[in-house]
Amino acid sequence: MKHFLFAHHDNFSRTLVIALATLTIGIPLLTLLTPAESVFHCSAYTLSLLGKYLTFALVSLSLDLVWGYCGILALGHGAFFALGGYVMGMYLMRQIGSRGVYGNPELPDFMVFLNWQELPWYWLGVNHFGVMLLLVGLVPGLLALVFGGLAFRSRVTGVYLSIITQALTYALLLAFFRNEMGFGGNNGLTDFKEILGFNCQSEAVRLGLFFLSGLALLGSYLLCHAVVQSKLGRVVMAIRDQEARVRFLGYRVELYKLWIFVFAAILAGIAGALYVPQVGIINPSEFSPLNSLEIVIWVAIGGRGTLYGAIIGAMLVNYGKTVLTGLLPEAWLYILGSLFVLVTLLLPQGLVGWLRSYTKERSV
Amino acid sequence: MLQCVSYVLLGLSLLFISQAEASDSAASLQASLALLKQSSMTARKQAITQLGEGHQPRSLVILHALLVGQLFILKSTDTMVLAEAQAEQAFTVYAAESNKDLGKFLAAELSKINLTNALRSQVRQLIAELEINAEQPATRLAAVKKCAESVDDHLLSIIKARLPIETDAQVKQAIQQVLLLQDMTQGAKSERIAAMKVLKNQDSLAVVNQLKTFVEKDSEGQFLETDADIRHVAEAALTTITQRMHWYAGIETVFFGLSLGAVLVLSAIGLAITFGVMGVINMAHGELMMLGAYTTYVLQQLLPNHVGLSLLLAIPAAFLLSAVVGMLIERGIIRFLYGRPLETLLATFGVSLLLQQLVRTLFSPLNKSVATPQWLSGSWQVNDFLSLTWNRFYIFVFCLVVFVALMQLLKRTRLGLEVRAVAQNRTMAKAMGIPTAQVDALTFGLGSGIAGVAGVALSQITNVGPNLGQAYIVDSFMVVVFGGVGNLLGTLVAGFSLGIANKFLEPFAGAVLAKILLLIFIILFIQKHPRGLFPQKGRAADS
Numbered sequence: 001m002k003h004f005l006f007a008h009h010d011n012f013s014r015t016l017v018i019a020l021a022t023l024t025i026g027i028p029l030l031t032l033l034t035p036a037e038s039v040f041h042c043s044a045y046t047l048s049l050l051g052k053y054l055t056f057a058l059v060s061l062s063l064d065l066v067w068g069y070c071g072i073l074a075l076g077h078g079a080f081f082a083l084g085g086y087v088m089g090m091y092l093m094r095q096i097g098s099r100g101v102y103g104n105p106e107l108p109d110f111m112v113f114l115n116w117q118e119l120p121w122y123w124l125g126v127n128h129f130g131v132m133l134l135l136v137g138l139v140p141g142l143l144a145l146v147f148g149g150l151a152f153r154s155r156v157t158g159v160y161l162s163i164i165t166q167a168l169t170y171a172l173l174l175a176f177f178r179n180e181m182g183f184g185g186n187n188g189l190t191d192f193k194e195i196l197g198f199n200c201q202s203e204a205v206r207l208g209l210f211f212l213s214g215l216a217l218l219g220s221y222l223l224c225h226a227v228v229q230s231k232l233g234r235v236v237m238a239i240r241d242q243e244a245r246v247r248f249l250g251y252r253v254e255l256y257k258l259w260i261f262v263f264a265a266i267l268a269g270i271a272g273a274l275y276v277p278q279v280g281i282i283n284p285s286e287f288s289p290l291n292s293l294e295i296v297i298w299v300a301i302g303g304r305g306t307l308y309g310a311i312i313g314a315m316l317v318n319y320g321k322t323v324l325t326g327l328l329p330e331a332w333l334y335i336l337g338s339l340f341v342l343v344t345l346l347l348p349q350g351l352v353g354w355l356r357s358y359t360k361e362r363s364v
Numbered sequence: 365m366l367q368c369v370s371y372v373l374l375g376l377s378l379l380f381i382s383q384a385e386a387s388d389s390a391a392s393l394q395a396s397l398a399l400l401k402q403s404s405m406t407a408r409k410q411a412i413t414q415l416g417e418g419h420q421p422r423s424l425v426i427l428h429a430l431l432v433g434q435l436f437i438l439k440s441t442d443t444m445v446l447a448e449a450q451a452e453q454a455f456t457v458y459a460a461e462s463n464k465d466l467g468k469f470l471a472a473e474l475s476k477i478n479l480t481n482a483l484r485s486q487v488r489q490l491i492a493e494l495e496i497n498a499e500q501p502a503t504r505l506a507a508v509k510k511c512a513e514s515v516d517d518h519l520l521s522i523i524k525a526r527l528p529i530e531t532d533a534q535v536k537q538a539i540q541q542v543l544l545l546q547d548m549t550q551g552a553k554s555e556r557i558a559a560m561k562v563l564k565n566q567d568s569l570a571v572v573n574q575l576k577t578f579v580e581k582d583s584e585g586q587f588l589e590t591d592a593d594i595r596h597v598a599e600a601a602l603t604t605i606t607q608r609m610h611w612y613a614g615i616e617t618v619f620f621g622l623s624l625g626a627v628l629v630l631s632a633i634g635l636a637i638t639f640g641v642m643g644v645i646n647m648a649h650g651e652l653m654m655l656g657a658y659t660t661y662v663l664q665q666l667l668p669n670h671v672g673l674s675l676l677l678a679i680p681a682a683f684l685l686s687a688v689v690g691m692l693i694e695r696g697i698i699r700f701l702y703g704r705p706l707e708t709l710l711a712t713f714g715v716s717l718l719l720q721q722l723v724r725t726l727f728s729p730l731n732k733s734v735a736t737p738q739w740l741s742g743s744w745q746v747n748d749f750l751s752l753t754w755n756r757f758y759i760f761v762f763c764l765v766v767f768v769a770l771m772q773l774l775k776r777t778r779l780g781l782e783v784r785a786v787a788q789n790r791t792m793a794k795a796m797g798i799p800t801a802q803v804d805a806l807t808f809g810l811g812s813g814i815a816g817v818a819g820v821a822l823s824q825i826t827n828v829g830p831n832l833g834q835a836y837i838v839d840s841f842m843v844v845v846f847g848g849v850g851n852l853l854g855t856l857v858a859g860f861s862l863g864i865a866n867k868f869l870e871p872f873a874g875a876v877l878a879k880i881l882l883l884i885f886i887i888l889f890i891q892k893h894p895r896g897l898f899p900q901k902g903r904a905a906d907s
Binding site: 073075147150151153154155156158159160162163164166167168170171174175177178289290293296297300330333334336337338339340341342343344345348 | 645697700701705706707708709710711713714715716717718720721724725834838841842845876877879880883884886887888890891892894
């Protein structure tokens with residue numbers, strides 16, 4: 001097992017793993033050990049913010065797997081993230097119980113408001129933590145399986161695939177806006193009270209969620225790294241570079257693609273599920289095509305096809321977003337737009353690619 | 365010579381006569397107004413009758429004002445005026461005879477001309493009579509249609525008198541319809557059945573409403589109409605009309621579908637050039653449409669009094685602006701990324717964010733309202749059950765014009781030939797001496813310019829705001845992909861069929877679900893036919 005997860009890491013990768021592990025263990029420990037006035041003590045706000053970055057990094061990592069390694073530019077990856085988030089949101093909604101505004105023990109407030117008499121069938125069971133965990137992976141995975149299965153079997157590739165993935169998330173966006181869907185319509189799911197019996201707002205839960213997000217990211221990174229080092233990963237990369245040749249060599253290209261697509265969708269779903277309790281809301285805007293495109297730019301800026309690049313890109317861009325939307329709200333879209341243009345023109349391999357070539361030059 | 369003189373004399377005498385008539389009618393108008401000023405109701409009754417005899421256009425205006433209580437005496441000059449209430453007890457006052465604007469006055473300076481109920485109904489009858497005999501056929505038609513709603517013996521006698529001298533076919537038919545409706549309700553049994561048989565072929569809401577009363581039951585389950593024969597004929601007539609109404613509803617849906625399709629085609633056709641012919645994914649396409657829409661807005665701000673003219677000017681202006689911006693994008697960004705479609709997609713998406721934010725900074729993030737010229741608003745009332753709005757009709761026509769112009773440009777001009785050559789085989793075209801870089805820029809400019817023109821059309825039917833482009837970008841890509849990349853005719857067919865399908869689904873599924881269903885349909889369709897409805901054939905298809 002040790003060999004499987006920790007083999008073949010280069011310097012960058014090793015540094016990242018150590019940094020992530022330190023962050024994941026260090027920040028909760030420091031916060032627990034230091035008094036509230038200390039500089040090392042993270043406030044609840046900072047913890048949620050950092051935790052949010054970690055979940056973004058996870059979804060970015062999963063997109064790098066499909067885009068960077070398999071060459072599928074999925075413009076609807078945010079849909080899997082949002083679906084995982086909705087499953088978690090449904091679980092948290094059911095935990096509210098009779099503490100809602102209408103005090104109905106069975107139905108969430110918005111259903112009472114819509115005069116629904118009973119829970120729709122797809123809400124049954126999500127109040128169990130275990131079922132919820134299962135569904136967090138199952139729902140995005142199943143969608144990816146059906147959608148990818150259809151698309152890869154009919155050999156839809158390149159920009160066509162990109163455009164229909166965008167259509168997919170757009171269709172879901174429209175669907176989740178409908179009240180009749182039973183997911184809270186425009187307002188989405190919010191006003192969560194507790195998770196596994198603990199108060200969602202408490203510091204302990206925030207620490208726990210941060211720790212879990214860090215752990216999930218670290219674990220997924222090691223797993224993804226193992227996947228791309230494995231024979232399966234080699235075939236996937238070969239598909240990216242010369243799809244027809246791989247097919248002629250006798251590989252079932254569509255199955256490899258499907259495998260990687262579903263795996264990435266499940267990771268994105270987990271990221272979404274960790275994201276929702278930390279921000280306290282999930283609504284249909286998470287499905288908007290713009291959100292999915294932002295994930296793409298994280299990967300592009302960090303450097304695709306490197307895994308750690310995706311993580312670094314997500315962290316940097318989101319940190320920049322937080323700082324800049326606070327300082328100059330107008331400027332953020334200018335900067336994001338310029339990033340798209342400049343990175344594709346000047347840094348096709350992203351920051352990591354640029355760093356790599358820089359260090360290589362120096363060593364030569 | 366003699367003839368000449370006699371003509372001149374004749375002309376002069378005619379002039380005198382008409383002048384005399386004019387002064388005569390003015391005098392009679394003055395006289396009746398003076399009579400109306402007196403407080404005795406008998407005098408007013410006489411005045412109203414006199415107003416009716418003159419048949420001058422002013423008397424209708426005065427009678428209308430009298431009926432709604434807008435006719436006053438201005439105390440300071442003791443003259444009759446029309447007054448419209450403004451805010452805070454103030455009135456805008458016009459002279460009753462000449463309609464001259466006399467300025468603003470307070471309520472205390474005016475004294476209203478009051479009417480008794482008897483006089484009011486007299487005025488109402490008089491107005492109907494004057495309108496039925498008015499000069500403009502449209503006024504007559506409206507008056508007759510109003511009769512159909514509530515007819516009495518007096519009105520009936522007026523329209524009966526009008527029928528033989530009526531020259532306008534539409535008004536004539538309307539009068540006959542009122543008379544038949546009268547027969548249908550009041551006449552003898554044979555008359556009623558005969559009337560129904562004629563009326564069942566006419567598309568009138570009044571007829572339907574009347575027929576419905578014949579087949580209704582009262583609260584005890586008894587038919588309101590006692591005669592069973594009449595009921596049967598009425599039911600048959602209703603079925604005929606209802607069938608026709610369904611037919612009209614179908615036509616209306618197709619019309620709505622075509623107009624929605626026209627919007628889709630307009631927004632997709634520029635994309636069909638940049639994406640279809642050049643293979644460039646331009647995610648900023650929607651924002652180029654947005655620029656076109658804002659051009660319309662700016663031109664209207666510059667020419668606030670010429671709504672129609674500014675709209676027409678906006679078409680070339682938007683084309684130029686979007687084309688220039690498009691060429692800048694091509695020269696500045698896209699040309700470095702040829703052959704790397706996914707990177708092009710990302711970079712142009714960045715451009716779209718920049719353009720959106722630029723518009724937000726320049727014009728505020730709020731939606732702007734763009735005025736619609738007179739000739740674009742309103743609708744064409746075909747009959748009581750079918751009316752088609754002009755703006756949607758014009759957009760349909762506009763879409764076809766743009767499409768045909770573009771096809772001709774690609775087929776018949778030097779530029780079109782070069783564009784097609786580069787699209788088919790870039791290296792070979794280059795070898796033949798075609799300046800491919802220049803052609804690329806011009807092609808991209810052409811596609812972008814058409815996006816701008818589409819934006820002008822969109823400004824007439826939707827909100828002009830920074831998000832206008834985003835709302836259409838997914839749809840336009842769907843249309844291009846569905847129709848088959850590189851095939852302009854496919855784009856046209858795809859746009860119209862998606863538009864019509866959407867409008868036929870909407871009544872059953874609702875607007876949002878209809879759209880979702882279509883998106884799913886296209887996603888599945890692409891699985892089956894990855895190259896769209898009309899795939900490109902030959903060598904170009906391989907690239």
